[in-house]
Amino acid sequence: MTEPYDEANIFARILRGEIPAIKVYEDEHTLAFMDIMPQKDGHVLVIPKQKATTIYDLSDTAALACMRTVKKVGLAVQTAMQANGMSTFQQNGKGSGQTVPHFHIHVLPGSLRDMKGHAVEMADRNVLLAHAERIIACIER
Amino acid sequence: MTEPYDEANIFARILRGEIPAIKVYEDEHTLAFMDIMPQKDGHVLVIPKQKATTIYDLSDTAALACMRTVKKVGLAVQTAMQANGMSTFQQNGKGSGQTVPHFHIHVLPGSLRDMKGHAVEMADRNVLLAHAERIIACIER
Numbered sequence: 001m002t003e004p005y006d007e008a009n010i011f012a013r014i015l016r017g018e019i020p021a022i023k024v025y026e027d028e029h030t031l032a033f034m035d036i037m038p039q040k041d042g043h044v045l046v047i048p049k050q051k052a053t054t055i056y057d058l059s060d061t062a063a064l065a066c067m068r069t070v071k072k073v074g075l076a077v078q079t080a081m082q083a084n085g086m087s088t089f090q091q092n093g094k095g096s097g098q099t100v101p102h103f104h105i106h107v108l109p110g111s112l113r114d115m116k117g118h119a120v121e122m123a124d125r126n127v128l129l130a131h132a133e134r135i136i137a138c139i140e141r
Numbered sequence: 142m143t144e145p146y147d148e149a150n151i152f153a154r155i156l157r158g159e160i161p162a163i164k165v166y167e168d169e170h171t172l173a174f175m176d177i178m179p180q181k182d183g184h185v186l187v188i189p190k191q192k193a194t195t196i197y198d199l200s201d202t203a204a205l206a207c208m209r210t211v212k213k214v215g216l217a218v219q220t221a222m223q224a225n226g227m228s229t230f231q232q233n234g235k236g237s238g239q240t241v242p243h244f245h246i247h248v249l250p251g252s253l254r255d256m257k258g259h260a261v262e263m264a265d266r267n268v269l270l271a272h273a274e275r276i277i278a279c280i281e282r
Contacts, residue, residue: 055208055211055212055215055227055229056212056215056216058208058212060205060208060209063205063208063209063212064201064204064205064208066208067196067199067201067204067205067207067208068201068204070196071196071197071199071204074196074197074233075197078233078234083236083237084234084235084236084237085232085233085234085235085236085237085238085239086196086232086233086234086237087230087231087232087233087237087238088196088229088230088231089228089229089230089231089253090228090229090230091226091227091228091252091253092215092219092226092227092228093219093225093226093227094225094226095224095225095226095251095252096224096225096226096227096228096251096252096253097226097228097252097253097254098226110236110237111232111236111237111238112230112232112237112238113238
């Protein structure tokens with residue numbers, strides 16, 4: 001179904017440490033970091049370390065690890081951003097609007113209905129750092 | 142975080158067989174069926190059989206089973222509806238817009254950007270049945 005994994009995609013480069021990311025959580029199988037073009041304050045991305053382009057490529061280990069990380073980070077996002085809920089969305093394939101060809105789950109506080117349009121502007125780095133700090137403080141260890 | 146599970150919610154009633162649903166897939170841990178108020182043609186819901194209100198309540202078994210079913214059913218939805226991709230979204234808690242208090246993942250062909258607004262009208266049952274038939278035919282056994 002999916003194309004060969006593109007080693008040059010931006011999330012692969014983040015995982016290799018070639019470009020920076022504002023990380024909020026990391027474990028053996030997953031990484032969570034601030035979306036630099038947030039559609040809402042507190043917008044975090046959860047990715048597997050597995051080289052998976054879409055959900056169809058995910059191993060069981062990576063799939064479960066992503067769900068666990070969404071639970072952990074999602075609760076922190078919701079709490080840190082003082083929202084009464086948390087939403088996720090996820091896209092697979094060019095016809096879905098997926099822009100980076102490495103599987104990722106968008107995690108946002110509250111509802112998806114009041115999001116800004118997709119990836120229109122870079123957030124101020126200091127604002128992202130402040131949000132990340134609040135989220136990290138709320139992650140249960 | 143979440144409220145006690147509401148045994149009277151509509152998905153609990155579907156799981157108990159008290160009200161009908163147009164099912165496209167079922168296994169030991171999950172059920173997938175047509176959303177009767179589709180935001181797009183081919184809109185399917187994947188739910189765990191576990192009594193989980195939100196993602197925070199999901200067991201590892203249920204979480205992995207949901208991911209596996211989304212992969213299987215999502216590919217069928219995408220193929221059946223002739224879309225070049227598949228998207229999912231998922232809401233947790235009243236402030237997220239979650240309307241049924243049983244964990245569910247929305248699975249849609251293509252992009253989320255061309256969805257109709259949330260749950261505005263019931264689809265024609267024969268149209269849903271026709272879509273379900275196409276999706277079921279595309280599920281890999």
